[in-house]
Amino acid sequence: MAAGEFEASGNGQPPCPYGACDGNGWILNEDGSATECRCRQPRLAKARASGVNSVLPKRYRGVSFDRPPVTEIHPGAVTVVRDWIERLDENLDQGNGLWLMGDTGTGKTTLAMLVSKEALRRDHTVAIYSMPSLLTRIRATYGAEAGEESYDQFFERLCEVDLLHIDDLGAEKQTEWVLEQLYALVNERYEREKSIVVTTNITDQGELEQQIGPRTVSRLTEMCGESVVPLFGEDARQKPQLRDG
Ligand SMILES: Nc1ncnc2c1ncn2[C@@H]1O[C@H](COP(=O)(O)OP(=O)(O)OP(=O)(O)O)[C@@H](O)[C@H]1O
Ligand SMILES: [Mg+2]
Ligand SMILES: [Zn+2]
Structure with missing residues (x-):
């Protein structure tokens, strides 16, 4: 509060x-x-x-390593996420990031939610937003009246939470303003050594730089280090027999 x-x-x-x-x-x-x-x-x-959203969306509330869909997701990717979560406190403390990138419906958001869920369980502060909804939320602060949360206050909260979880990075309509917001946020967390977990559909480096800006890509890349998880394959949403076991 x-x-x-x-x-x-x-x-x-x-x-x-x-x-x-x-x-x-x-x-x-x-x-x-x-x-x-x-x-x-x-x-x-x-x-x-006021405050940041730290509620897991209903669909992902029950996520767990020991049941579908996580047990159906590419084991290599799951292992990286499991290892990251095993060192969660250390990762948050050191400002290490986790980056899940790849095709649609392969489990990126699901895996990222596991991270947020565990961070919340361990009483860390977490802000969970899809990139488009984050931008909408930031815009809403522009009309803030006296007593309501200002842009600066909201931005500061985003910079201070232990974990910032941005889903669907790159899915937003790109404008100069969007690039600036994203850069400001990522740069601030980079400088403060604060963790970010991101998911994106964009896997091509050039396309990514085009969409979210090379300086933002550069910082995220450094923050995530080895923890860049590629997820390729068919869209599980189109294969209902794969879901829920
Ligand atoms: N490998 C998988 N096997 C079976 N079901 C899966 C798998 N990956 C994800 N699912 C299920 O498919 C749906 C989509 O998963 P999720 O939201 O994690 O995908 P995503 O990679 O984030 O997709 P998008 O890029 O479209 O955001 C969810 O209902 C999830 O439970
Ligand atoms: Mg997703
Ligand atoms: Zn009253």
Whole structure:
């Protein structure tokens, strides 16, 4: 939670602006039931609007090494990810990255979610975004009003989380602004030695540099070192018999 935005009430929550609840958004009734306070929805909206997304998408919430689809994914790729996760604390501490690249429907996002899931389980802070949704989120800060999170605050959060997980890098429509945002973020994390896990469909170096900028590619390449995982093959989404065992 953002500190200093409100004065906290006794339970650590900002006080109820209507004086109706104790700050937790619920009004306790005599019979023990609870009624939603008027302040609750604005509170939720605010929580959503501030901070970073650290929720695994529903599809990937149950990911695990010991069951499909991970058991169906190319074993070489799975091994690299497993090893990376085994040294997760060290990798996050040293700002090492992990880069999954390759064809559509081969398990890149699935494997990246394993990393985020484990990082969250170990109480690290994680920001999970697809590149297009990250850009949308950044744009939304432009219209921030007083009291809402500004661009600088959001950007700082993205730079400070223990792990930044960007899915579908290169899937965004490329503009000068997009290149600048991406470079600023990757460069800042590079300088602070903070980890990034990325997935992308682009495997051709030239095409990648074209799409996300050579300086960004250069930094990501250094951060990820040996941990660049190629995933080629058929689209598992088109082969339903392969899914779920
Ligand atoms: N090797 C595989 N065998 C069987 N099922 C798989 C395999 N890889 C992925 N899947 C399943 O296929 C779907 C797509 O997986 P995932 O989202 O990880 O692919 P992706 O590589 O990120 O694809 P894209 O490039 O389109 O984002 C998911 O439902 C996943 O469970
Ligand atoms: Mg994907
Ligand atoms: Zn209230």
